[in-house]
Amino acid sequence: MNHPRAPTGHDGGWQGRLELQFQAAGARTRLAHRRHHGPLLVQRVFHPEPRAAEGALAAEPCHAYVLHPPGGVVSGDELQLEVEVQPRAHALLTTPAAGKFYRRAQHGAREPRVARLTQTLRVAGGVLEWLPQENIFYPETAVQLRTVVRLDADARFIGWEIGCLGLPAIGAGLGEGAVRQSFELWQGDAPLLLERLNIERACLAARWGLAGHSALGTWLAYPAGTRQLTLAREHAAALNCADMTLACTLVDGALSCRGIAARADRLKQGFIDLWCALRAELLGRAAVPPRIWAT
Numbered sequence: 001m002n003h004p005r006a007p008t009g010h011d012g013g014w015q016g017r018l019e020l021q022f023q024a025a026g027a028r029t030r031l032a033h034r035r036h037h038g039p040l041l042v043q044r045v046f047h048p049e050p051r052a053a054e055g056a057l058a059a060e061p062c063h064a065y066v067l068h069p070p071g072g073v074v075s076g077d078e079l080q081l082e083v084e085v086q087p088r089a090h091a092l093l094t095t096p097a098a099g100k101f102y103r104r105a106q107h108g109a110r111e112p113r114v115a116r117l118t119q120t121l122r123v124a125g126g127v128l129e130w131l132p133q134e135n136i137f138y139p140e141t142a143v144q145l146r147t148v149v150r151l152d153a154d155a156r157f158i159g160w161e162i163g164c165l166g167l168p169a170i171g172a173g174l175g176e177g178a179v180r181q182s183f184e185l186w187q188g189d190a191p192l193l194l195e196r197l198n199i200e201r202a203c204l205a206a207r208w209g210l211a212g213h214s215a216l217g218t219w220l221a222y223p224a225g226t227r228q229l230t231l232a233r234e235h236a237a238a239l240n241c242a243d244m245t246l247a248c249t250l251v252d253g254a255l256s257c258r259g260i261a262a263r264a265d266r267l268k269q270g271f272i273d274l275w276c277a278l279r280a281e282l283l284g285r286a287a288v289p290p291r292i293w294a295t
Contacts (some may be wrong), residue, residue: 010285013113014074020081021064022126025089029062029126032086039070040079041119045105049288053205057156057283058090058127063290065096066132074158075113075142080120087125087154096292098164098264099135103177119147123155127273127283130159131275131290132141134215134264135167138182139175148184151222157185158282162217164264165204173214174201185220185254192222192254208229213243219271221282224255235277239270246270 016038023032055070068080073079082138085091100116121130132150137143151157161183166173178200183191195218203209210216221228229250236246236257244261248255257274261267276287 010011011079013074013080013115014039014066014070017080018042018066018082020064020091020093021086022060022089022091023088024126026059027294028060028130029058029089029091031062031064033084039068040081041043041067041095042213043067044065046291048280049285050289052090053112053239058088059195061090061092061129061214061285062287063092063094063115065290065292066093067096068099071097072102073117074102074120074141078118080118083119083121083128084125085121085123085128085155086159089126090128091126092129092131092290094290094292095132101135101137101141103140114144115143117146118142121147121149121159123149123151123157125154126191127150127156127169127219129283130157131237132161133293134162134164134217134268136167136264137163137174137177137179139166139177141174141177141179143177143179143181145181146184147182148186150186152187153188155187156223156283158221158275160217160275162264162268162271163199163214164215165199166214168214168263170235172242173204173223174199176201183218187253188254194221195258199221210260213260213262217259217267217271218270219257219259221255221278223253224250224282225253226250228255228278229280231278232274236270239273244270246274 019035020031097215181197232248246259248257
């Protein structure tokens with residue numbers, strides 16, 4: 001049941017929760033379970049790619065767009081996304097637009113409220129592509145963003161997360177805002193990547209931080225090998241320029257490409273280019289960009 005306005009118990013913000021489960025039905029992946037509460041949902045799914053060939057890694061991919069109808073997250077809001085991909089299913093998830101996290105609210109002597117987004121992605125023998133558009137963190141925002149990806153022994157994953165700190169087009173940084181971001185990638189009980197970022201104003205300009213860049217992101221793929229690492233480095237080298245730097249590493253079968261840029265749209269396009277170049281190598285399928293990216 002959908003509750004358009006569902007306050008949390010302690011901060012009075014909006015509370016949203018979305019559960020999705022994808023299953024293979026013959027040669028096609030279908031959205032088998034969908035449940036939402038509050039302002040977080042999927043309206044419909046798409047199948048823009050060719051049917052899976054016999055012997056393919058997974059069924060025909062299902063493209064789904066995760067929507068947040070209010071258009072932005074403010075202090076006190078709490079959003080939760082739970083995704084499960086069953087054996088032989090193949091799901092590609094993205095968002096129709098950039099996520100927006102707005103200025104935190106002050107309440108007298110109380111501590112500023114925090115916006116929280118928690119995303120848990122489980123892949124049980126299937127394929128998940130987690131390709132959201134960038135998050136824009138407005139000046140003075142206070143955000144806690146956590147993403148956990150859990151893969152079983154036969155799972156495959158490609159994903160990224162991109163953040164834009166402030167509003168560089170008008171010369172506005174984070175101000176007194178703070179972004180607490182974590183990303184965890186697990187294969188069974190073994191951690192492949194445990195990343196923690198605590199970003200405040202001092203990080204943006206410092207040489208030990210972002211050195212004046214306003215956008216940062218991580219592109220991940222698992223499993224990968226030296227061939228995919230070499231290909232990723234070749235494409236990253238071709239994309240690197242004065243206002244964007246990409247660097248790729250391979251640890252325990254996880255291919256990680258980290259980037260910083262002067263503009264989030266440049267970094268997002270760089271990640272899309274990497275995805276287009278490597279998808280066939282990693283998943284056995286040519287890249288078919290989600291239609292929403294062209295709007």
